[in-house]
Structures are given as C-alpha cells and as structure tokens.
Amino acid sequence: IYSLDFFKDYLRGVSQKDKSAFGQHMKRYLSMYVPNAGFEICDTRRYSQEGEEAQACVIATKDWSIGDEIKMCSGMIAVLASEDDDELKRQNRDFSVMFSTRKNCSCLFLGPARFMNHDCDSNCKFIPLGQAAITLKVVKDVKCGDELTSFYGDQYFGEDNCECRCVTCERQVWICYLDMHIKRIRCLHFLHLVPGI
Structure with a gap:
C-alpha cells in the first residue's frame, strides 16, 4: 500500500518510526472490513439534541x-498537550478525549474502538493491549444487530452521569416516570373513595 502514489507523497520525509505508527493505525481501520471482524460502524441519532445530527456507533454483525x-x-491513545486539550474543549470537539489514569493526563482516543458509545449497563469493556493500545472484551452476551457499548465512567456525563442519554438511563427515567404516574393514579383513586374529599 505504501507503493501507491498518494501514500508515497503523504509519507515523504516522515521518519520510519512515524511511518510504522501510521501503518499500524491504518491496519486498525482496515481490519474492520475483515469478514469475521464481527462489527461495523453505523450511524445513530439517539445522542444528538434534536435527533438530527448523526453520530457513529458500533453494531455487532x-x-x-x-x-x-x-x-x-x-x-x-495518544497523549494530548494541555493546549491541544483546551483547544478541543473550546471548539466542543473533545468527544474522543479521555483521561488516562495510568498516564495521569488527557489522551486522544484513536481507531475504530473510539466509536464505541457509553452505556451505564454496558455489554463490553475496554481492555489494554500494551502501553497505548485498547481492545474490547464482552461482559454480556450480545446478539447480531445490537449496539456494542462500554462504560466511560461515573462522572463522564456530569456529576453522577446526570446528563447521560444512554439506553439504560432512558429506560430508568421511563420506569421512574411510570412509577410516579401509577402512584399518582392510585392516590387520586384513593381520594375519590374517601367520603367528603
């Protein structure tokens, strides 16, 4: 692939170390197309404000x-300089930035795994592969067509994940709403049964 004119031009003057890193990174993306990869990158609108803006998700195949x-x-993960981290936050483009407790700094998450969305009751977890690489381990059975998700952390979406929009939190809100609604109906029904009220 390095013999293609585009890559020759792109990598001209680049150190052998950087060429090797580029090749490894390119392999991560190309490996998605191996028939037994078991996943694909799709789009979803569930995490956008009005359901208009498409975002990526990982679906089991x-x-x-x-x-x-x-x-x-x-x-x-690639370590981010603090000024780069600040700039990404300022532009509201920090969706692939994660804090590495091992490195004690903000890092840019690169590769197909970065499209994995959060769920408070996820079906996968990130596991390290050496110093900077990450892959996924399944923690709950997944059916073909299910979204593959991981848990980002307790505070990733605000305090106690109060701004989380994952499927699990959405279900809990509906359960809470229905529970409150049923209690209200029971209360109103009870009030109608009590004479003089």
Whole structure:
C-alpha cells in the first residue's frame, strides 16, 4: 500500500518510526472490513439534541458471548498537550478525549474502538493491549444487530452521569416516570373513595 502514489507523497520525509505508527493505525481501520471482524460502524441519532445530527456507533454483525474479545475493534491513545486539550474543549470537539489514569493526563482516543458509545449497563469493556493500545472484551452476551457499548465512567456525563442519554438511563427515567404516574393514579383513586374529599 505504501507503493501507491498518494501514500508515497503523504509519507515523504516522515521518519520510519512515524511511518510504522501510521501503518499500524491504518491496519486498525482496515481490519474492520475483515469478514469475521464481527462489527461495523453505523450511524445513530439517539445522542444528538434534536435527533438530527448523526453520530457513529458500533453494531455487532454476529453474536458475541461473555468473555469474547473483539480484537478487530481496537484503538490507541495518544497523549494530548494541555493546549491541544483546551483547544478541543473550546471548539466542543473533545468527544474522543479521555483521561488516562495510568498516564495521569488527557489522551486522544484513536481507531475504530473510539466509536464505541457509553452505556451505564454496558455489554463490553475496554481492555489494554500494551502501553497505548485498547481492545474490547464482552461482559454480556450480545446478539447480531445490537449496539456494542462500554462504560466511560461515573462522572463522564456530569456529576453522577446526570446528563447521560444512554439506553439504560432512558429506560430508568421511563420506569421512574411510570412509577410516579401509577402512584399518582392510585392516590387520586384513593381520594375519590374517601367520603367528603
């Protein structure tokens, strides 16, 4: 692939180390198209404000069992300089920035695994592959067509994830709403049964 004119021009003057890193990163994306990869990148509108803006999500293209590793869905982290981190936040483009507790700094998450959305009751978790690489391990059985999700952390979407829009939180809000509604109906029904009220 390096013999193609585009890549020759793009990589001209680049160190061998950087060429190697570029090749590894390109392989991460190309591996999505291996027939047994078991996932694809799709679009979703569930996380946008009005449901208009499409965002990426990772969908299973086969059934996965607890303990399986989705090795073709990988990523890497690159340490961000504080000024780059600030600039991404200022532009509201920090959706692929994560805080590494191991490195104790903000990092840019790169590769297909970065499209994995959060769920408070996720079906996958990130696992390290060496110093900077990440892949996924299945923690709940997944059916073909299900979205693959991971847990980003307790405070990622505000205090106690109060701004979270994941499916689990959405269901909990509906359950809470229905529970309150049923209690209100019971209360109103009770009030109608009590004479003089």
